[in-house]
Amino acid sequence: MSNINDIIKPENLVYKKADALSDNIMHYCPGCSHGTVHKLIAETLDELGIQDKTIGVSPVGCGVFAYNYINCDWQQAAHGRAPALATGTKRLMPDHYVFTYQGDGDLASIGTSEIMHAVNRGENITVIFINNGIYGMTGGQMAPTTLVGMETSSSPYGRDISIHGYPIKITEILAQLPGAAYVTRQSVHNATAVRKAKKAVKKAFEVQGKAIGTSIVEIVSTCSSGWKMTPTGANEWMTENMFPNYPLGDIVDKSKPKQEDLEQFPLK
Amino acid sequence: MGELKLMKGNEVIAEAAIRCGCDGYFGYPITPQSEIMEYLALREPWKETGMVFLQAESEVAAINMIYGGASCGKRVMTTSSSPGMSLMMEGLSYIAGAELPCVIVNIVRGGPGLGTIQPSQADYNQATKGGGHGDYQSIVLAPATVQEMYDFVELSFDLAFKYRIPAIILSDGVIGQMMEKVTLGEFKPRWTAEQIEQMSGSWATTGMKGRKMNVTTSLRLQSEDLEKHNNNLQAKYRTIEKEEVRFDEYMTDDAEYILVAYGSSARICHKTVELAREKGLKVGLLRPITVWPYPTKRLQELAQKAKGMMAVEMSAGQMFIDLKLAVNGKTPVEYYGRMGGMVPSPSEVLGALEKQLIGGANNE
Ligand SMILES: Cc1ncc(C[n+]2csc(CCOP(=O)(O)OP(=O)(O)O)c2C)c(N)n1
Ligand SMILES: [Mg+2]
Numbered sequence: 001m002s003n004i005n006d007i008i009k010p011e012n013l014v015y016k017k018a019d020a021l022s023d024n025i026m027h028y029c030p031g032c033s034h035g036t037v038h039k040l041i042a043e044t045l046d047e048l049g050i051q052d053k054t055i056g057v058s059p060v061g062c063g064v065f066a067y068n069y070i071n072c073d074w075q076q077a078a079h080g081r082a083p084a085l086a087t088g089t090k091r092l093m094p095d096h097y098v099f100t101y102q103g104d105g106d107l108a109s110i111g112t113s114e115i116m117h118a119v120n121r122g123e124n125i126t127v128i129f130i131n132n133g134i135y136g137m138t139g140g141q142m143a144p145t146t147l148v149g150m151e152t153s154s155s156p157y158g159r160d161i162s163i164h165g166y167p168i169k170i171t172e173i174l175a176q177l178p179g180a181a182y183v184t185r186q187s188v189h190n191a192t193a194v195r196k197a198k199k200a201v202k203k204a205f206e207v208q209g210k211a212i213g214t215s216i217v218e219i220v221s222t223c224s225s226g227w228k229m230t231p232t233g234a235n236e237w238m239t240e241n242m243f244p245n246y247p248l249g250d251i252v253d254k255s256k257p258k259q260e261d262l263e264q265f266p267l268k
Numbered sequence: 269m270g271e272l273k274l275m276k277g278n279e280v281i282a283e284a285a286i287r288c289g290c291d292g293y294f295g296y297p298i299t300p301q302s303e304i305m306e307y308l309a310l311r312e313p314w315k316e317t318g319m320v321f322l323q324a325e326s327e328v329a330a331i332n333m334i335y336g337g338a339s340c341g342k343r344v345m346t347t348s349s350s351p352g353m354s355l356m357m358e359g360l361s362y363i364a365g366a367e368l369p370c371v372i373v374n375i376v377r378g379g380p381g382l383g384t385i386q387p388s389q390a391d392y393n394q395a396t397k398g399g400g401h402g403d404y405q406s407i408v409l410a411p412a413t414v415q416e417m418y419d420f421v422e423l424s425f426d427l428a429f430k431y432r433i434p435a436i437i438l439s440d441g442v443i444g445q446m447m448e449k450v451t452l453g454e455f456k457p458r459w460t461a462e463q464i465e466q467m468s469g470s471w472a473t474t475g476m477k478g479r480k481m482n483v484t485t486s487l488r489l490q491s492e493d494l495e496k497h498n499n500n501l502q503a504k505y506r507t508i509e510k511e512e513v514r515f516d517e518y519m520t521d522d523a524e525y526i527l528v529a530y531g532s533s534a535r536i537c538h539k540t541v542e543l544a545r546e547k548g549l550k551v552g553l554l555r556p557i558t559v560w561p562y563p564t565k566r567l568q569e570l571a572q573k574a575k576g577m578m579a580v581e582m583s584a585g586q587m588f589i590d591l592k593l594a595v596n597g598k599t600p601v602e603y604y605g606r607m608g609g610m611v612p613s614p615s616e617v618l619g620a621l622e623k624q625l626i627g628g629a630n631n632e
Contacts, residue, residue, distance in 0.1 A: 052476055052478075053477065054475065055339075055340075055473045055475065057336070058485075067481070067483045067485070072476055073475055073481055073482050073483070074473065074482075074483045074484070075335070075336060075339045075483070075484045076484065076485035076487050077362075078332065078359060081329070081359070084324070084336065085332050085333070085335050085336030085339070086336060087322070087329075087336065088292065088294060088332070088333030088335065088337035088344065091292065091333075092292050092337045092340055093340055093474070093475075096475055113328070114325070114332070117324075117329065
């Protein structure tokens with residue numbers, strides 16, 4: 001038997017916490033996807049070596065305190081306005097990496113104007129979009145992404161399309177804009193999904209480095225507290241109900257731009 | 269020596285921004301101030317100084333682009349008129365809460381609602397009392413000439429950075445649209461990244477290279493923290509009230525009656541003073557240049573010997589309330605004003621002064 005101290009060596013290290021991830025205890029509920037996505041962003045900053053020149057914009061929503069967990073410079077935006085802050089920042093600091101971190105209420109309801117126009121201008125920013133189909137922070141009210149029939153605290157009898165309209169597929173709408181360079185939808189409910197989501201987040205930042213337009217990663221997420229489910233129950237419910245409405249996979253990928261992409265959206 | 273030109277008030281704002289080293293302009297078109305953005309678009313300052321110019325999708329977006337730019341320690345500016353300013357109030361409150369410097373120009377038009385595109389001063393309360401939610405202030409400068417439109421842009425940036433506070437240039441459609449001669453200053457270079465790091469490295473989001481992370485935020489969830497933050501803000505406001513009051517006086521030395529007016533109303537009252545003096549009436553004018561901080565102390569001094577004062581403004585007596593608070597009953601205070609885009613004439617003001625104050629005093 002070898003001594004334990006012989007095993008604990010840098011060359012034997014298979015996994016470590018990202019340097020860009022702080023040691024602060026996260027405030028997220030058990031089963032929440034936010035923390036996992038934070039980790040993926042922090043790992044990306046480490047791996048690309050861009051922590052020192054990254055500026056995050058945190059939303060209003062459960063992700064508001066993202067700056068407590070990911071070590072880089074941050075701006076805290078008003079509800080839905082993160083893409084506008086990111087626009088001002090990126091235009092003035094074009095050699096920095098700028099990303100927004102937004103929930104579905106933030107991005108797909110109150111902030112539709114800001115996200116649409118930021119993407120339409122092809123702002124060279126990265127958007128991390130946490131779609132948990134609910135307003136987590138304010139106690140589980142209906143979001144524009146809430147599924148039909150889903151019960152929330154503000155649609156206690158279930159989302160009724162005759163009253164509330166349909167769940168909005170904002171990512172598909174954004175994908176149609178010529179300024180979108182990379183648009184993908186992922187999830188973090190199991191190890192395979194986390195690995196795929198990690199690749200997507202990293203690619204989104206790499207695309208930003210190429211300055212070919214906006215990169216958007218939607219993460220279909222759970223909110224076990226808001227949904228009033230156990231963490232594992234929420235994962236199962238998401239797989240059965242959210243994925244059919246919000247199918248996973250790449251929607252737009254101009255990371256290797258073709259000539260026609262460049263003509264449609266000339267590089268700044 | 270500067271360059272002497274005949275220019276429109278709005279255009280001068282844009283030229284001043286370029287020349288004083290502004291880093292970025294974000295705005296949305298609205299009458300009567302669209303010339304500011306049009307001038308910049310035509311002038312293409314990004315080719316000359318590197319200044320960024322972007323037409324935003326709304327005033328909501330514009331003020332939040334400012335929030336982002338100001339967070340980076342950059343000298344950023346937006347301009348609008350009344351309905352657009354209302355949309356900016358959310359962002360302004362966040363910027364004030366996060367203690368960030370920026371310059372905002374309001375070329376005020378008649379309200380409420382869509383109102384009219386004609387000049388007005390009815391956004392006085394919004395500008396001088398915070399305007400959005402929470403206890404906060406912006407420094408508010410009220411130019412009365414096209415030259416002051418020019419001078420106050422750089423002054424606003426200086427004050428905004430000195431105190432890390434939004435500075436508002438509160439003008440109106442009269443001065444925005446008016447052409448007058450103006451002396452343009454020298455071009456000043458924009459701050460370098462090193463200068464910004466040196467000046468604002470303790471708070472600006474410029475990338476955390478070689479230092480701890482910076483966060484610009486208005487969020488303080490613990491009430492104890494937020495009260496402390498508010499106390500700090502209030503202390504800063506008291507300092508500004510002590511240090512930064514600016515005003516101008518015209519024939520107040522021997523004046524028995526004092527008109528108090530800012531911006532374009534002050535121009536009108538200047539003429540009213542001359543008309544009154546021709547009639548042998550001892551009338552003077554105090555013109556607040558900063559409407560916040562308000563020249564309270566000087567007004568109190570003048571109130572000791574004045575027989576009366578009259579606030580003249582193109583609003584329903586918004587500044588009148590500040591005047592009454594300043595004078596605190598020491599002398600009679602009256603108000604005369606027009607609303608909805610109507611501009612009073614000098615003789616109209618004199619008539620009101622004679623009827624409401626001079627006649628009233630003589631009748632007592
Ligand atoms: C202007 C404004 N309106 C409403 C709110 C209240 N509010 C805070 S968070 C939130 C919803 C957030 O939901 P989402 O963006 O989906 O984020 P989640 O908490 O689910 O991650 C709302 C409505 C606010 N803070 N500001
Ligand atoms: Mg949500």
